[in-house]
Amino acid sequence: MQTRLPETLLATPEGKRADDILRSCVHCGFCNATCPTYQVLGDELDGPRGRIYLIKELLETDDRQQAKIAQTHLDRCLTCRACETTCPSGVQYGELLEIGRSVLKSRTTRGWRDALSRRWLTRVLPYPQKFARWAAAGRLVKWLLPRQIAGQLPRKVEHRDRTPVAGGPYTRKILLLQGCVQRLATPAVNAAVAQLCNANEVETMTVDGEGCCGGLHLHLGEDVEALDAMRRNLDALQPILDEVEYVVSTASGCGVTLKDYGRLLAHDPKYSALAAEFAGKTIDIAELVGGFNVARKQNFQxxxxxxxxxxxxxxxxxxxxxxxxxxxxxxxxxxxxxxxxxxxxxxxxxxxxxxxxxxxxxxxxxxxxxxxxxxxxxxxxxxxxxxxxxxxxxxxxxxxxxxxxx
Ligand code: SF4
Ligand code: SF4
The missing domain is CATH 3.40.50 (Rossmann fold)
Structure with missing residues (x-):
C-alpha cells in the first residue's frame, strides 16, 4: 500500500513503524474472512482491511470528521488479532492498531457515558484492593447494574485460603504472576497451578508488589499510562528475576502483553534492557506444563x-x-x-x-x-x-x- 505520512510523523519511531506496517499490506482482504466483527456486521470498515485504511487516513490527514469515523470502527475492533494469523503478508495489525488508538486519543473526544466507563475501567480494574471494594458494593446492588458489568463481578471471596503454596525448596523456581483481576475473580487457578508445579518439583514464588501488566491501558489507547504500569511492574519484579527460571502467567491476556515488554519499552533508555530480559523469561503456563507429568484428576471426560x-x-x-x-x-x-x-x-x-x-x-x-x-x-x-x-x-x-x- 502506498502511503503519504507527514515527514514530522515519519521522524518518530511510531510514525516510521506505522508506515512500514501500512506498506506491508497489499489490500487483498483475506483477513476479512476470519474477522469476528466483519462476520457479524458485514461492513468493510468493521474488518481489518477497512480499519487499516482508516488508520492510514488518520495518520496522513488531520480531518476531525474522519477521526470520528475511525474512532467508531476502531472501538469495535476486539484486538483479537485473528487477522494477523490469516494475513499472508505478515501485516502486524495489532501494533498498527495501538498506534492508531493512541493518535485517536489526542484527536477525538468521547461522550460522558463512554468516557466515564473508560475512566472506571482504567482507575479501578487494575487495582485489586479498589476492585475488591467495588465488587463487594456491586454485589449488593447487582440488580441495578448493567448486565455486562454485573456478569463480570467476582463471586463472593471464598472462605478457603487460595494463596498459592510455594512448596519446596526445589532447584527449579518460577515466578508465578498473580494478575490484577485474576487474583480476585478466579483465585483457584493459581492455587491449582502451584499445586501442579509442586507435584513436579517446581517451586512457585510470588511478589507482593506485582501490579497490572499494562495491557488494559494499552488496549484503550492510553499508552503513557500503560508504559508507566509496565515500569512499575518491572521495578517490583526485578529483585526476584535472577532467582527464577521463568516468569509464568496463567492468564493469556496478561501474558501476551508481558511477552511484549521488550518491544513496548525498546525506546526507554532506563528500562529497555530489563524489559527485554523480563520478556525473554516470560512464558505461558502451558509452555511449562508441557514438560510435566500430568494425569486426569477430575470426573469430567x-x-x-x-x-x-x-x-x-x-x-x-x-x-x-x-x-x-x-x-x-x-x-x-x-x-x-x-x-x-x-x-x-x-x-x-x-x-x-x-x-x-x-x-x-x-x-x-x-x-x-x-x-x-x-x-x-x-x-x-x-x-x-x-x-x-x-x-x-x-x-x-x-x-x-x-x-x-x-
Ligand atoms: S492485512 Fe494482510 S490479509 Fe488483510 S488486506 Fe492487508 S495484506 Fe491482505
Ligand atoms: S483484531 Fe480481530 S476484530 Fe480487530 S480487525 Fe483483526 S480480526 Fe477483526
Missing part, C-alpha cells in the same frame, strides 16, 4: 476447549493445551470456529456489550454443540465472560490436572 485469542493469535500458541489435556486422559470434543473471539476481549464486553453478547452466543453454541461436560480456557476474561451465560462449568484447563477439592 468430554472437554470443550476455548483457545483465547491472546493465546492462539497473540502468543501464537496453538496445540500445547490440547496435547496436555489429551496426555492426561481427557477427550476433546470438536469445536467449530475455534479461531473466533468469544467477545470478552479485555474491557470490550463492557464497552461494546451488544457485539460481545452476540459473539458469546455464537461461541457458546459452538462450544456446547458436541455435549461436553465442561468448558476450559486459559484466560480469566474468557472464563468469567462465558460462565456468565452458561450452566456448564467454565474452568482454566490447569484446574483439571489437580483434584476437585484442591
Amino acid at each position: 468430554r472437554i470443550a476447549w476455548h483457545a483465547p485469542c491472546t493465546l492462539q493469535h497473540g502468543q501464537k500458541l496453538t496445540g500445547p493445551v490440547e496435547q496436555i489435556l489429551e496426555r492426561a486422559g481427557y477427550e476433546l470434543v470438536a469445536v467449530n470456529d475455534g479461531h473466533l473471539c468469544c467477545g470478552s476481549a479485555g474491557t470490550y464486553s463492557v464497552l461494546q456489550p451488544d457485539l460481545a453478547d452476540q459473539l458469546r452466543t455464537n461461541k457458546l453454541a459452538n462450544l456446547t454443540a458436541c455435549d461436553p461436560d465442561v468448558i476450559v480456557t486459559a484466560n480469566v476474561g474468557c472464563q468469567t465472560h462465558l460462565q456468565a451465560e452458561t450452566d456448564l462449568p467454565v474452568l482454566h484447563w490447569a484446574q483439571l490436572l489437580v483434584s476437585a477439592d484442591a
Whole structure:
C-alpha cells in the first residue's frame, strides 16, 4: 500500500513503524474472512482491511470528521488479532492498531457515558484492593447494574485460603504472576497451578508488589499510562528475576502483553534492557506444563476447549493445551470456529456489550454443540465472560490436572 505520512510523523519511531506496517499490506482482504466483527456486521470498515485504511487516513490527514469515523470502527475492533494469523503478508495489525488508538486519543473526544466507563475501567480494574471494594458494593446492588458489568463481578471471596503454596525448596523456581483481576475473580487457578508445579518439583514464588501488566491501558489507547504500569511492574519484579527460571502467567491476556515488554519499552533508555530480559523469561503456563507429568484428576471426560485469542493469535500458541489435556486422559470434543473471539476481549464486553453478547452466543453454541461436560480456557476474561451465560462449568484447563477439592 502506498502511503503519504507527514515527514514530522515519519521522524518518530511510531510514525516510521506505522508506515512500514501500512506498506506491508497489499489490500487483498483475506483477513476479512476470519474477522469476528466483519462476520457479524458485514461492513468493510468493521474488518481489518477497512480499519487499516482508516488508520492510514488518520495518520496522513488531520480531518476531525474522519477521526470520528475511525474512532467508531476502531472501538469495535476486539484486538483479537485473528487477522494477523490469516494475513499472508505478515501485516502486524495489532501494533498498527495501538498506534492508531493512541493518535485517536489526542484527536477525538468521547461522550460522558463512554468516557466515564473508560475512566472506571482504567482507575479501578487494575487495582485489586479498589476492585475488591467495588465488587463487594456491586454485589449488593447487582440488580441495578448493567448486565455486562454485573456478569463480570467476582463471586463472593471464598472462605478457603487460595494463596498459592510455594512448596519446596526445589532447584527449579518460577515466578508465578498473580494478575490484577485474576487474583480476585478466579483465585483457584493459581492455587491449582502451584499445586501442579509442586507435584513436579517446581517451586512457585510470588511478589507482593506485582501490579497490572499494562495491557488494559494499552488496549484503550492510553499508552503513557500503560508504559508507566509496565515500569512499575518491572521495578517490583526485578529483585526476584535472577532467582527464577521463568516468569509464568496463567492468564493469556496478561501474558501476551508481558511477552511484549521488550518491544513496548525498546525506546526507554532506563528500562529497555530489563524489559527485554523480563520478556525473554516470560512464558505461558502451558509452555511449562508441557514438560510435566500430568494425569486426569477430575470426573469430567468430554472437554470443550476455548483457545483465547491472546493465546492462539497473540502468543501464537496453538496445540500445547490440547496435547496436555489429551496426555492426561481427557477427550476433546470438536469445536467449530475455534479461531473466533468469544467477545470478552479485555474491557470490550463492557464497552461494546451488544457485539460481545452476540459473539458469546455464537461461541457458546459452538462450544456446547458436541455435549461436553465442561468448558476450559486459559484466560480469566474468557472464563468469567462465558460462565456468565452458561450452566456448564467454565474452568482454566490447569484446574483439571489437580483434584476437585484442591
Ligand atoms: S492485512 Fe494482510 S490479509 Fe488483510 S488486506 Fe492487508 S495484506 Fe491482505
Ligand atoms: S483484531 Fe480481530 S476484530 Fe480487530 S480487525 Fe483483526 S480480526 Fe477483526
